Amino acid sequence: MRTDFAGEMGGYRVLGHVWGGWWRGPGVSSARKVAGFGTEARRQLQPRGSSKRSGSLGNQSFPGLLQPENLSREELVDVLKASVVDQKGKPGELTLFSVLPELSQSLGLGEQELQVVRASGKEASGLVLLSSCPQTASRLQKFFACSRRAQRPTATYWAVTDGIPATSEGKIQAALKLEYVDGLGSVVPVKSPSRKDILEGVKRTLSHFRVVATGPGCALVQLQPVTVFPSQLQVHMVLQLCPVLGDHRYSARVGTVLGQRFLLPAESTKPQKQVLDEALLRRLHLTPAQAAQMPLHLHLHCLHLPGTRPRDAPIELLAPLPSYFSRTLQCLGLCQQ
Structure with a gap:
């Protein structure tokens, strides 16, 4: 810390x-x-x-x-x-x-x-x-x-993703709700939410994203959430078919058939340890057992705050990357382009 x-x-x-x-x-x-x-x-x-x-x-x-x-x-x-x-x-x-x-x-x-x-x-x-x-x-x-x-x-996150977003930048909008099964909370998307859904806890969420760098089957992505909801950024990247590295809760919702990715039903997909392909594991120099212990590669890098006085310039706070995050960037060759 x-x-x-x-x-x-x-x-x-x-x-x-x-x-x-x-x-x-x-x-x-x-x-x-x-x-x-x-x-x-x-x-x-x-x-x-x-x-x-x-x-x-x-x-x-x-x-x-x-x-x-x-x-x-x-x-x-x-x-x-x-x-x-x-x-x-x-x-x-x-x-x-x-x-x-x-x-x-x-x-x-x-x-x-x-x-x-x-x-x-x-x-x-x-x-x-x-x-x-x-x-x-x-x-x-x-x-x-x-x-x-x-x-x-006001916040900028950095994320390393398994997969590359289809577009280099854009926004992700989704209605999300928090469900509890066996005492465990899970965030699921809701299509075309009704007014009743909104009253019962469904929230319309929005995040901006920009691809900073890419490598074979991976990317470094800048994320700026506009709304605040539990696991919002993780779920948003899953909806882009690019789960965050170390996401052992929602990455299982992305399936692959013949090299093509698709979304599995969130309600029927149980959380499990993230499974990475062999090529990505080799580049990370990790065994499958070590990958199962991988921390979430989602980092709150920057916060914008108001100045001390009304006429003061805004304050920008920056957090250095954890060592495991820096190591991953180096292994994957994800340098800012």
Whole structure:
């Protein structure tokens, strides 16, 4: 996890690279551009137990992931404390997972509770915006809501996809609903939703996309969601027949017959580990077992925020890529064109 701070606005802080409810490893290469990605990070981080090697996989479940279960609570606090690049504004409690008391004490913060204003999503990596000031949090939430009403994206994600979109750029529109089966939530598209459907939780969603780079059977795609819905970007890419690498929930909805891809019925397709073809596995230098542990390659790279004062220029926050994401780009030759 990295923490990056840009601008002083009532004590907000920004965290990066939170994945799946656990921090999984720092973004390396913070001082250089990887596949055309710039970064605002102020220093590099290489914590204990991590490795700069990306070629030989050995017994790793997936290269570039730090396993928190191999760390003591004290070691995890040390790693998180070392991840703080800058800390300004009013002091507040840095709320983060199960090590809240230790981390807060280690950072010398006060008793104020931080509020999550914007996050990359449960399985995605990238920026997490926190605020210890209720007024600042309210202002930012109003800014994001106003931007959504104006259909003005404020977040930019990067995704590596299994497959290449049919067009180089465009928008994806779909009505989505969240269904629960055996206690597990799953997002499914709804064709021609009625007013009753909308009242019952179906939401019309919209995302913009642009293909940044392509390789044999894969692509680096920029995604800008206009609406907010659980798993929106993953489902949108599935509807393009190009699931995100590491999508072990929705990628099974894309079937293939004689090299042609098609959508399977979402309601009757159960989640399963993503299956990649042999050519892609060879380029990634992964075994099928390692690919089954692949993290979701969806990264909240950039957030646009309002300036501190009305006449100030907007603030742009950038998160460096996680090491596993950078490694994948290098293996697949996905450099910005």
